[in-house]
Amino acid sequence: MPKIWKQAGIVLAVSGAVLAGTATAAQAKSSTCSVNGAYPWLPNSCQTASVGAYSNHTVKISIGAYAGCKFDYKVRDIANNKVVNSGRVATLSKTISGVYSFYRLELTRVGSGCGGSGEIQGV
Numbered sequence: 001m002p003k004i005w006k007q008a009g010i011v012l013a014v015s016g017a018v019l020a021g022t023a024t025a026a027q028a029k030s031s032t033c034s035v036n037g038a039y040p041w042l043p044n045s046c047q048t049a050s051v052g053a054y055s056n057h058t059v060k061i062s063i064g065a066y067a068g069c070k071f072d073y074k075v076r077d078i079a080n081n082k083v084v085n086s087g088r089v090a091t092l093s094k095t096i097s098g099v100y101s102f103y104r105l106e107l108t109r110v111g112s113g114c115g116g117s118g119e120i121q122g123v
Helices: none
Strands: 003-007 010-014 029-035 045-047 058-065 070-077 083-089 091-097 102-110 116-122
Touching (some): 029 045, 058 083, 058 102
Antiparallel strands (some): 003 010, 058 091, 058 116, 070 102
């Protein structure tokens, strides 16, 4: 049975051979979160788990709100708690560049009955 170790973006698999490499878009990790607008007693915001920036210093986000709704969104650097990108959108698909750390997406619905979801992609 092969043994696998993961550390700092490098994967080593031992089974008579050793493989090493860095993560690519095909190996990307993603995290999603959702806000359910149908039930006003549920939280009006959510946040994803953190993902690392790609080797080209980018992360990708996508957001989709219910029809007629919008989200306030923030992309937050986990290391220093600073917001690196933000806005108010109904839908969005965006690549954020110039990032080097770990990031999460935070969504807050605008208006009652509004909901939707967001995703952040990195490594």
